[in-house]
Amino acid sequence: MKILAIMGSPRGRGAGYKIVKMVEERMKAMGDAEFEYLFLKEADLKPCIGCFNCVARGEDKCPLKDARADIEKKMLEADGIILSSPGYVQNVSSHMKNFMDRFAYTNHRLRFFRQKVLLVANSGGAGLNETLAAMRIALGGARVVHELGVGTPPWPQTIGAVAKKEKAISFAAEKFYRACLDTSLPSPTFNEYMRFLIQRNVAFGCKEWLPADFEFYSGKDYFYETKISPAMGAAARTLVGLMMGMMKDMGPGEVKWPMEAKK
Ligand SMILES: Cc1cc2nc3c(=O)[nH]c(=O)nc-3n(C[C@H](O)[C@H](O)[C@H](O)COP(=O)(O)O)c2cc1C
Structure with a gap:
């Protein structure tokens, strides 16, 4: 299965990356899982200028010339998509927010029906739920199968807290792996x-x-x-x-x- 991990941290390979790597290791231990990382801080995805063309007139009318269409193609080719963001003032990072704004049209014209989504948020400890909630509707049509919030404070952790986080990461990896095996298009609820x-x-x-x-x-x-x-x-x-x-x-x-x- 193909997994595309979309990484919203302005730090790139920070705490959120370590968590997603742990998900990757666990999924690879379960079977075939090919991971590709898209670091939004390096991606050719310009800031939304608010013209509303993508929503109203069609995404092909977006005046920004960048990799937006290539990123959409990558997402459509994936079986699973991970959206990872650190919590910034109890919300997503600006990179993740811009990514969500640039794909806002997919909530008008839904398309990611085959894709399963795992949301990953990490922060000092506050605002994990808010960060996860913000990402919930990022990709129109995709099924969010699990939301993983992990506290990553800058100080060392207790053994108990580490065990709890490891367990939560293993649980998320297994649930996401199983969901990605199912590529059928279900009858709507x-x-x-x-x-x-x-x-x-x-x-x-x-x-x-x-x-x-x-x-x-x-x-x-x-x-x-x-x-x-x-x-x-x-x-x-x-x-x-x-x-x-x-x-x-x-x-x-x-x-x-x-x-x-x-x-
Ligand atoms: C601008 C900014 C705002 C932040 N806001 C919060 C916050 O609201 N709550 C919190 O618990 N941590 C907050 N943090 C801490 C980060 O979420 C935390 O350091 C996180 O582990 C960074 O993840 P990364 O290494 O993947 O970038 C903030 C950090 C920055 C730089």
Whole structure:
């Protein structure tokens, strides 16, 4: 299996790298696991300039000329993706945040359905949950199979704490390895199907403002070929119909806002 580890530390090979290397060693002991590391601090991935072209008009309309498309290709070729970030002020590092911003369009037009994700956060001890939570939706369509938060304070650890961390790393490696063996595309759960219907509705309702989404969702009954049970389909469509009615106020409407200042 192919694993791509995306490393968000500005230090490169710091504490987070040591943890991911431990995951690698354990996975290799279980069987075939080929690891590739992408260090975001060295990657050709420019800072997002906020033009919104990738979301609205399509990622091919991004004005930044860099390796974004190559990185997406690498992710699509992987069976498993590790997202690793140190906790900075109880959130992800700026490198990881930029990576997430540059792939924001994948939450509009989901694509990583075959990929399993392991999230790894490390910090002095605070903000591990917040850092993990921030990475949870980074890759549209991917299944996060485990979240590993490890305290890596700059002082020596007690034997008990080290044993606990080692156990957590072994558990994460095993769970991730097993998940990556399954390359099937599962039938969607009720919530996943709901999400598809909502996003398709928004795309159709806002086709003028989100033409790339409109094109993506046109002619699709789900993100990929799969069976939707008639009962689940009917229940989800009814619920989404009600929800869209309740959310009518969100537009599109007639008023341009914020209003332009009167001269
Ligand atoms: C700018 C900055 C902010 C940080 N914020 C936190 C924090 O909110 N909570 C915490 O426990 N550690 C914090 N740390 C400590 C790092 O998370 C910790 O040193 C981590 O092990 C670094 O991982 P790395 O070696 O993989 O880069 C911060 C470090 C830096 C440089």
